Amino acid sequence: MVVNHMATGQVDCLRRRDSYNYSKREFEYYRNGVSRGEVGHGRSDGVKHRNGVHQSFNVRDARGSGQLPNAPEPLHKNGKTRRSEDAVQSPPEKKRKFSPIIWDKEEKEVRVPSKNGVVPLIPLPTPHPNVARLPAIAKVEDVVSVGVLSKSPGRMVESVEVEVSEISDVSRLEAPADLSAPLHLQKVGEDEQAQKNKEDKEFFYQCDISLSKWSSDGDSPRDISDDSSPENSIEKPGSGDRLHGDKLCDDAHMDADNYAGIADYSQLYSDSEDDSDLPQIEEPAMPTQKPINMLQGCRSVFEYERLNHISEGTYGVVFRARDKKTGEIVALKKMKMDVDKGCDGSCCDGVYMVMEHMDHDLKGLMESMKQPFSVGEVKYLMKQLLEGVESLHDNWILHRDLKTSNILLNMEGELKICDFGLSRQYGSPLKPYTPLVVTLWYRAPEILLGAKQYSTAIDMWSVGCIMAELLAKAPLFSGKDEIEQLDKIFKTLGTPDEKSGLSKLPGFKSNFVKQPYNLLRKKFPAASFTGSCPVLSESGFDLLKRLLSYNPAERITAKDALNHNWFRDSPEPGKDFKPITPDQHVQDRHLRSRHREKISQQ
Numbered sequence: 001m002v003v004n005h006m007a008t009g010q011v012d013c014l015r016r017r018d019s020y021n022y023s024k025r026e027f028e029y030y031r032n033g034v035s036r037g038e039v040g041h042g043r044s045d046g047v048k049h050r051n052g053v054h055q056s057f058n059v060r061d062a063r064g065s066g067q068l069p070n071a072p073e074p075l076h077k078n079g080k081t082r083r084s085e086d087a088v089q090s091p092p093e094k095k096r097k098f099s100p101i102i103w104d105k106e107e108k109e110v111r112v113p114s115k116n117g118v119v120p121l122i123p124l125p126t127p128h129p130n131v132a133r134l135p136a137i138a139k140v141e142d143v144v145s146v147g148v149l150s151k152s153p154g155r156m157v158e159s160v161e162v163e164v165s166e167i168s169d170v171s172r173l174e175a176p177a178d179l180s181a182p183l184h185l186q187k188v189g190e191d192e193q194a195q196k197n198k199e200d201k202e203f204f205y206q207c208d209i210s211l212s213k214w215s216s217d218g219d220s221p222r223d224i225s226d227d228s229s230p231e232n233s234i235e236k237p238g239s240g241d242r243l244h245g246d247k248l249c250d251d252a253h254m255d256a257d258n259y260a261g262i263a264d265y266s267q268l269y270s271d272s273e274d275d276s277d278l279p280q281i282e283e284p285a286m287p288t289q290k291p292i293n294m295l296q297g298c299r300s301v302f303e304y305e306r307l308n309h310i311s312e313g314t315y316g317v318v319f320r321a322r323d324k325k326t327g328e329i330v331a332l333k334k335m336k337m338d339v340d341k342g343c344d345g346s347c348c349d350g351v352y353m354v355m356e357h358m359d360h361d362l363k364g365l366m367e368s369m370k371q372p373f374s375v376g377e378v379k380y381l382m383k384q385l386l387e388g389v390e391s392l393h394d395n396w397i398l399h400r401d402l403k404t405s406n407i408l409l410n411m412e413g414e415l416k417i418c419d420f421g422l423s424r425q426y427g428s429p430l431k432p433y434t435p436l437v438v439t440l441w442y443r444a445p446e447i448l449l450g451a452k453q454y455s456t457a458i459d460m461w462s463v464g465c466i467m468a469e470l471l472a473k474a475p476l477f478s479g480k481d482e483i484e485q486l487d488k489i490f491k492t493l494g495t496p497d498e499k500s501g502l503s504k505l506p507g508f509k510s511n512f513v514k515q516p517y518n519l520l521r522k523k524f525p526a527a528s529f530t531g532s533c534p535v536l537s538e539s540g541f542d543l544l545k546r547l548l549s550y551n552p553a554e555r556i557t558a559k560d561a562l563n564h565n566w567f568r569d570s571p572e573p574g575k576d577f578k579p580i581t582p583d584q585h586v587q588d589r590h591l592r593s594r595h596r597e598k599i600s601q602q
């Protein structure tokens, strides 16, 4: 199964955005879980802006689209929601891309491979073995085989080929009870989405976003862990894209024409994000999520020709591939499955995400460069990165794994953020989240110190680490474990004092290294006579310092960072920046890929 998944970056996260006015306090409450002043030495009222004026913010909200249900309404003092009367007009519609939705399985499952190779695995929501209400992609006259599987993965008990005879108006798929009558498929309603699907000449069966991690209450740990019903067994954030899968075909033969990948997403995350010991913030309940089509765009992996291996991460292997129909070069990420979960080796996993192909990731690119980026180039990259992060945060999404290997570049110098495996929607009330997020070197100190409630500021810390790395061509804090990571941070930025708010966190120990000074400027001086350090102007250093502020409530936001003087100062962001010439690129890529293959063979 292939899930269209944009290597999202910049502004590709939603379909429709309405703008509302929020007060600064409301905005910061939701954004950071604190108003300025609630942590450390900031203002205690949390209402006034730095200049003392109660300011309004335009916060883009996708709630109206039904896509981001958890985005909270701005609050009145009485707790009721209000919509600003002077809400400005929506920007042009943007289509939101989705992570794969995760389904649980019941005692039995129905598997519906269609002849066009699109194969969702269908768990049965009711005890009736031949009724499923999950998505299928099929047309009238398609021949699909319906099989009733035993609990043991991959074992089909009964199977029959049936022709799709009818498609009607309810989002249910009903296989005939005797498995010989024609199959009755029911389509989604005549909404905007169904209309689009019609144009595509395919029907997608509607499934419930409330089962996804993007759903309003679905991102609440309580909702997941407290309920073991299949409907509530959904992709839990914190463990990224990890899926468990029955493997039903061999992905190594992507050109095989007789079968398509099927995944049974049966068991999901185990890292609990428990909120039981945390004070609950009283907020109005979020509106219930409307079901939307999560599997829009699912296609067979056999529609792509695999070209070469690009890279392997923790949760997936990424290939370069060609769309056989259009010739377009794409990146296919094959999700790693937990093969221990009942897979006997005769089957295989097969969930792929198809993404726009990008030529480099920043980590690989820097490794192949002899010199660090120029300041103009760093500005250009930072600007794009901040625009992407701003867009995520505006849409109530925490990335939670920003790092140089998750930042992709194409030959035009366009930057995109990828790997949303750890990302999650956040909102009101702010829930306790797992601390097991963000790759160590880019992990914010509040997470390292065990804060359970954190917000967009964690991404901004990562952005600070990335800015430093782009300038120095080396990671800023490269600890081997949490203790060493904190040690490295404290040695450079000084041991956090009471004002930072960090000393109150559960992981803070009195025996941490005592280093009273911020020595960051030594690493990034205003001038260097030896050329051994990256130089950084006053304004550049100010931005870096604010990104690496200990106090999450004081850490600069993506929006404010984009307005920082550094981007207006000379040198200008180097718009003509192109990462590498095509020949070099192909050569480098080839070498790196061969190198990686060699390593994986050893």
Ligand SMILES: Nc1ncnc2c1ncn2[C@@H]1O[C@H](COP(=O)(O)OP(=O)(O)OP(=O)(O)O)[C@@H](O)[C@H]1O
Pocket: 007, 310, 311, 312, 313, 314, 315, 316, 317, 318, 331, 333, 355, 356, 357, 358, 359, 360, 361, 364, 405, 406, 408, 418, 419, 420, 421
């Ligand atoms: N769209 C893409 N185009 C080109 N290369 C890509 C693309 N997406 C990912 N990659 C490459 O594959 C690598 C791993 O991808 P990704 O980060 O999505 O996988 P992961 O398993 O989640 O990795 P991680 O261990 O970082 O969590 C990236 O660092 C990048 O080099």
